[in-house]
Amino acid sequence: xxxxxxxxxxxxxxxxxxxxxxxxxxxxxxxxxxxxxxxxxxxxxxxxxxxxxxxxxxxxxxxxxxxxxxxxxxxxxxxxxxxxxxxxxxxxxxxxxxxxxxxxxxxxxxxxxxxxxxxxxxxxxxxxxxxxxxxxxxxxxxxxxxxxxxxxxxxxxxxxxxxxxxxxxxxxxxxxxxxxxxxxxxxxxxxxxxxxxxxxxxxxxxxxxxxxxxxxxxxxxxxxxxxxxxxxxxxxxxxxxxxxxxxxxxxxxxxxxxxxxxxxxxxxxxxxxxxxxxxxxxxxxxxxxxxxxxxxxxxxxxxxxxxxxxxxxxxxxxxxxxxxxxxxxxxxxxxxxxxxxxxxxxxxxxxxxxxxxxxxxxxxxxxxxxxxxxxxxxxxxxxxxxxxxxxx
Amino acid sequence: xxxxxxxxxxxxxxxxxxxxxxxxxxxxxxxxxxxxxxxxxxxxxxxxxxxxxxxxxxxxxxxxxxxxxxxxxxxxxxxxxxxxxxxxxxxxxxxxxxxxxxxxxxxxxxxxxxxxxxxxxxxxxxxxxxxxx
Numbered sequence: 001x002x003x004x005x006x007x008x009x010x011x012x013x014x015x016x017x018x019x020x021x022x023x024x025x026x027x028x029x030x031x032x033x034x035x036x037x038x039x040x041x042x043x044x045x046x047x048x049x050x051x052x053x054x055x056x057x058x059x060x061x062x063x064x065x066x067x068x069x070x071x072x073x074x075x076x077x078x079x080x081x082x083x084x085x086x087x088x089x090x091x092x093x094x095x096x097x098x099x100x101x102x103x104x105x106x107x108x109x110x111x112x113x114x115x116x117x118x119x120x121x122x123x124x125x126x127x128x129x130x131x132x133x134x135x136x137x138x139x140x141x142x143x144x145x146x147x148x149x150x151x152x153x154x155x156x157x158x159x160x161x162x163x164x165x166x167x168x169x170x171x172x173x174x175x176x177x178x179x180x181x182x183x184x185x186x187x188x189x190x191x192x193x194x195x196x197x198x199x200x201x202x203x204x205x206x207x208x209x210x211x212x213x214x215x216x217x218x219x220x221x222x223x224x225x226x227x228x229x230x231x232x233x234x235x236x237x238x239x240x241x242x243x244x245x246x247x248x249x250x251x252x253x254x255x256x257x258x259x260x261x262x263x264x265x266x267x268x269x270x271x272x273x274x275x276x277x278x279x280x281x282x283x284x285x286x287x288x289x290x291x292x293x294x295x296x297x298x299x300x301x302x303x304x305x306x307x308x309x310x311x312x313x314x315x316x317x318x319x320x321x322x323x324x325x326x327x328x329x330x331x332x333x334x335x336x337x338x339x340x341x342x343x344x345x346x347x348x349x350x351x352x353x354x355x356x357x358x359x360x361x362x363x364x365x366x367x368x369x370x371x372x373x374x375x376x377x378x379x380x381x382x383x384x385x386x387x388x389x390x391x392x
Numbered sequence: 393x394x395x396x397x398x399x400x401x402x403x404x405x406x407x408x409x410x411x412x413x414x415x416x417x418x419x420x421x422x423x424x425x426x427x428x429x430x431x432x433x434x435x436x437x438x439x440x441x442x443x444x445x446x447x448x449x450x451x452x453x454x455x456x457x458x459x460x461x462x463x464x465x466x467x468x469x470x471x472x473x474x475x476x477x478x479x480x481x482x483x484x485x486x487x488x489x490x491x492x493x494x495x496x497x498x499x500x501x502x503x504x505x506x507x508x509x510x511x512x513x514x515x516x517x518x519x520x521x522x523x524x525x
Contacts, residue, residue, distance in 0.1 A: 337431045
C-alpha cells in the first residue's frame with residue numbers, strides 16, 4: 001500500500017489552532033500549502049464527522065481562508081464601485097449586514113477565485129477568499145482597484161475563523177453570544193460578542209449545505225484556543241465533534257458547491273460552471289463581462305453535471321468520462337462516496353448533449369468503463385424547517 | 393493494535409501469513425489508519441497470478457485510492473468476498489477477518505526479505521516521526 005499522507009515540508013503555513021489540532025491527534029495534510037486537519041480519529045473519522053454535521057453539529061477551523069477588506073477613501077462610493085468592477089454579483093443590492101456568493105473573473109470570463117462578499121457598512125466590504133489563492137487574489141484585487149477611491153487591506157492573518165455547521169449550530173452558538181441568532185437570516189451577519197469578545201463577526205454562512213455560522217475572532221493563539229474550547233464545551237450536549245477538510249469536501253460536494261481548481265478555475269467560465277444566477281450581466285460593466293457576453297452567443301461547449309455511479313466503482317477527480325462507444329467526452333472534477341446518500345457521486349464537465357438528467361455515460365476507472373447516470377443536483381438538499389403549525 | 397508475531401510485513405504496509413502451503417495477505421493496522429474509513433475494495437479473482445512487488449488490487453477510503461502490492465508471487469486461491477459488502481471491516485479487523493486474498497506461493501524464499509513484527513513496528517514508528525517533523 002502506498003501511504004495516503006502527503007509528505008510534509010517545514011515551510012507549510014499553520015493556522016493559530018495548529019498546535020491544538022495536533023494535540024487532538026488530527027491527521028494533518030498539506031492543503032494548498034497549509035498544514036491542515038483532514039480528519040480527527042477522536043471524532044470517529046471522516047464519515048462520523050460528515051454525519052455529525054448533517055445530523056447535529058460539527059466545528060471546522062477555516063482560518064486558512066483569506067480576508068480582504070475594501071473601504072472607500074476620499075469620496076463615498078469608491079469601495080462599492082471597486083467591488084462592482086472585480087466581482088460578478090451585484091454588490092449594490094447588498095444591505096449593510098448582508099453577504100452573497102460571487103466570483104472574481106479574468107477578462108476571459110474565467111475564474112480568479114470565488115468569494116463571499118460581506119457589506120460591513122455603506123463604504124466597507126469584506127471579501128472572504130480561498131486559502132490556496134490568497135496571494136494571487138490579494139494582488140489581483142490591489143492591481144484592479146487602483147483607479148478607484150478605495151483602500152485594500154489584507155486581513156487574512158488577523159482572524160481565526162471557525163465554521164460551526166449543522167442543524168444544532170444555532171443552539172450551540174446561542175449559548176456563547178448575546179446576539180439574537182434566530183434573527184440572522186441565511187447569508188446575513190452581525191457584529192456581536194462571542195465568548196466575551198466584542199465586535200466579532202457572526203455570519204450565517206458555510207460550505208456544507210447545512211445551516212450554520214462562521215465566526216471571526218482575533219487570531220492570537222490564546223484567544224483562538226479559548227474560543228475553540230468554549231465552542232466544544234457548549235456543544236457537548238449536542239455531541240459536537242471537530243471536523244476536518246475531508247468531510248468539508250464530501251459535504252460541499254453533496255451540496256454541489258464549487259471548489260477552486262476543480263469545478264472552477266482559470267480555464268472554466270461562468271456559464272460552463274452553471275453559476276449564472278450569481279453573475280449579474282445587467283448591473284453594468286465588470287471584469288470578464290465582455291467575454292461572457294461573447295461566450296453566451298457562441299454557446300456552451302461543456303457544462304457541469306452531477307452523476308451517480310451505477311456500476312461498482314468510485315469516480316475520482318480527473319478521471320475521464322466517455323460515451324458508450326468509448327470516446328472521451330469529458331472529465332470528473334470532484335468525485336467521492338456520498339456518506340449521506342450511500343452512493344458514489346461526482347461532478348463532471350461534459351458536452352451539453354450529455355447533460356440531460358437520465359443520460360447514461362461512463363467513467364473510466366483504472367482501465368474499466370463503469371456505467372454512470374446524470375442525476376439532478378444538488379445531490380443533497382437540507383430538509384426545510386418543519387412548517388409552523390397553522391392555527392385553524 | 394498488536395502486530396502478529398508470525399506475520400511478515402512490507403514497507404508498503406501489507407502483511408503476509410504462511411500456514412502450510414497457503415499464504416494469507418492483508419493490509420496492516422497502520423495502513424488502515426492512514427487511509428481512514430475504507431469504502432471500497434477491488435481484488436483479483438481465484439486463478440489470477442500475482443507478481444512480487446506488483447499491484448494486485450485497490451483499497452479505497454472516502455478520500456483516497458491505494459494500490460495493494462504483492463509481498464510475494466503466487467496464484468490466488470480465494471479472495472475475501474465479504475469485503476465487497478462490508479469493506480469497513482478493514483478498519484476494525486485488518487489483521488484477521490479482513491484479510492484480502494489467499495495465495496499459493498510460487499517461491500516461499502521471497503519472504504526472507506520482509507520485516508518481522510518488531511522490525512515493522514520500528515519502521516512505522518520512524519516514519520511517524522518523519523511525518524510530524
